[in-house]
Amino acid sequence: xxxxxxxxxxxxxxxxxxxxxxxxxxxxxxxxxxxxxxxxxxxxxxxxxxxxxxxxxxxxxxxxxxxxxxxxxxxxxxxxxxxxxxxxxxxxxxxxxxxxxxxxxxxxxxxxxxxxxxxxxxxxxxxxxxxxxxxxxxxxxxxxxxxxxxxxxxxxxxxxxxxxxxxxxxxxxxxxxxxxxxxxxxxxxxxxxxxxxxxxxxxxx
Numbered sequence: 001x002x003x004x005x006x007x008x009x010x011x012x013x014x015x016x017x018x019x020x021x022x023x024x025x026x027x028x029x030x031x032x033x034x035x036x037x038x039x040x041x042x043x044x045x046x047x048x049x050x051x052x053x054x055x056x057x058x059x060x061x062x063x064x065x066x067x068x069x070x071x072x073x074x075x076x077x078x079x080x081x082x083x084x085x086x087x088x089x090x091x092x093x094x095x096x097x098x099x100x101x102x103x104x105x106x107x108x109x110x111x112x113x114x115x116x117x118x119x120x121x122x123x124x125x126x127x128x129x130x131x132x133x134x135x136x137x138x139x140x141x142x143x144x145x146x147x148x149x150x151x152x153x154x155x156x157x158x159x160x161x162x163x164x165x166x167x168x169x170x171x172x173x174x175x176x177x178x179x180x181x182x183x184x185x186x187x188x189x190x191x192x193x194x195x196x197x198x199x200x201x202x203x204x205x
Contacts, residue, residue, distance in 0.1 A: 009141060011198040014133045022136040027053060033121040040113035041121045046103045052135045054102045057162040065093040072110035076101045098162040126200045127157040133199040148186030155182040156194045
């Protein structure tokens with residue numbers, strides 16, 4: 001292992017925060033993984049304008065995602081087409097579809113709930129807590145996120161970048177890319193982890 005080559009990053013203890021707040025408390029993420037009576041596992045409040053919380057164009061092999069908009073407007077890009085989702089409406093993204101989303105307004109907050117695999121709510125919370133806390137710590141430190149760390153997070157979340165080209169080639173290639181960069185380079189060579197105790201602590205029943 002060549003973990004000494006990995007850049008050092010001071011990690012802010014956020015595991016017990018609910019909501020989790022980022023970008024100087026301008027964004028908030030409420031998690032409900034431990035409450036099966038709540039339909040959606042997470043409710044998010046995203047600030048207007050530029051933010052670290054714009055996911056790359058990506059796809060999931062198994063997951064179906066649903067977004068319910070509470071206030072503001074979401075711009076969702078799916079398979080190259082943009083759609084504005086206003087408050088009171090929802091959008092569902094089936095497995096295999098390329099997509100991304102962000103706050104469509106430069107002046108209003110975006111509030112929405114999202115649900116993924118109901119059998120994997122804890123995994124979903126672990127992913128969002130880790131990647132959002134990591135991105136915010138990188139922002140505060142003035143450092144760029146390490147691609148191998150990001151790919152490692154994505155690997156354990158069934159998330160793959162949407163590469164150009166025919167899907168018959170680009171989707172298998174993106175899976176190989178995430179595995180090689182995330183697992184082989186990030187985890188095995190550089191010593192990155194898919195989850196950090198500062199960011200997420202498994203619930204004990």
